[in-house]
Amino acid sequence: GQQLNQSPQSMFIQEGEDVSMNCTSSSIFNTWLWYKQEPGEGPVLLIALYKAGELTSNGRLTAQFGITRKDSFLNISASIPSDVGIYFCAGQLNSGGSNYKLTFGKGTLLTVNP
Amino acid sequence: DAGVTQSPTHLIKTRGQQVTLRCSPISGHKSVSWYQQVLGQGPQFIFQYYEKEERGRGNFPDRFSARQFPNYSSELNVNALLLGDSALYLCASSPGFFNTEAFFGQGTRLTVV
Numbered sequence: 001g002q003q004l005n006q007s008p009q010s011m012f013i014q015e016g017e018d019v020s021m022n023c024t025s026s027s028i029f030n031t032w033l034w035y036k037q038e039p040g041e042g043p044v045l046l047i048a049l050y051k052a053g054e055l056t057s058n059g060r061l062t063a064q065f066g067i068t069r070k071d072s073f074l075n076i077s078a079s080i081p082s083d084v085g086i087y088f089c090a091g092q093l094n095s096g097g098s099n100y101k102l103t104f105g106k107g108t109l110l111t112v113n114p
Numbered sequence: 115d116a117g118v119t120q121s122p123t124h125l126i127k128t129r130g131q132q133v134t135l136r137c138s139p140i141s142g143h144k145s146v147s148w149y150q151q152v153l154g155q156g157p158q159f160i161f162q163y164y165e166k167e168e169r170g171r172g173n174f175p176d177r178f179s180a181r182q183f184p185n186y187s188s189e190l191n192v193n194a195l196l197l198g199d200s201a202l203y204l205c206a207s208s209p210g211f212f213n214t215e216a217f218f219g220q221g222t223r224l225t226v227v
Contacts, residue, residue: 003156031214042118042204042218043157050214088156092214101147101170102206102216104156 006089006105014113019076021108023089028069031092033102034061038085046087047074079112086110116141118207118219126225127195135190135222139207145169146188147216148180151202163188164211192224200226 005024013019023032031050035043047058049065049072056063062075072089086109090102119138127133139146145164149157159172163182182188186207192199202223206216 003158006156033215035218040220042206042220045215045217048215090156100162100211101159101172102149102157103159106154106156 004089004091004103004105006108008108009106010109010111012111012113013079015079015081017079019079019083019110020073021087021089021110022071022073023091023105024071025091025103026070027093029091029093029103030069032063032065032072033090033092034063034072034074035088035090036085037088037107043088076110079110081112081114084110084112118205118217120203120205120219120222122222123220124223124225126227129195129197129226131195132191132193133195133224135192135203135205135224137188137190137205137207137219139186139188139205140217143207143209143217144186145208145211146182146186147206147208148188148190149204149206149218150174151204151221153201157204160190169211195226197226200224 033048034046037043047063052069054065060077086107088107089105121136147162148160151157160174161180162170166182177193180190202221204221205219208216
């Protein structure tokens with residue numbers, strides 16, 4: 001099945017550093033979502049973006065919906081050990097028919113060294 | 115408020131067997147979707163149900179089926195299990211049809227041996 005191009009695949013950083021990851025698609029989306037998944041758990045919604053160019057923050061997390069509607073990025077500032085996990089982007093078209101499904105990236109594995 | 119609950123959490127089945135996975139959405143949510151997550155990959159869409167009707171199906175064989183009950187809970191059935199069906203099966207609920215801001219359960223880990 002289709003998956004979005006998410007990069008980097010993994011990151012190993014020191015506590016306190018900032019993190020940036022992005023997601024690109026060959027097709028447009030009307031909604032971009034960012035999730036975090038920890039071992040043995042389901043994905044947890046972090047940020048939802050609904051409009052091209054939109055910039056939204058949730059605490060130390062900031063995400064933007066790309067102008068072309070084909071990309072999005074997520075930044076984490078001043079990382080802490082509990083930021084460890086796999087971060088997934090997901091896009092949704094919302095145009096009716098069968099396009100309400102979420103299409104996910106393969107994830108970015110984040111490791112934070114205390 | 116309770117989140118999305120799935121049962122069982124873990125399951126081991128033999129090839130050729132059938133399995134039923136269950137999901138209870140967040141109270142007030144009418145849409146339930148099912149996703150398959152193979153190790154190292156992002157979730158893949160299997161089904162969406164809204165108001166007890168199938169509203170979408172991903173690229174999965176007919177061995178996969180689902181239904182939604184009047185209380186909006188849902189079951190995913192997989193027949194004639196294959197080794198490749200081993201995965202984490204996730205249920206997501208959302209308030210409305212368009213499935214934005216989907217909230218996921220903890221998943222059912224299915225192992226086929």
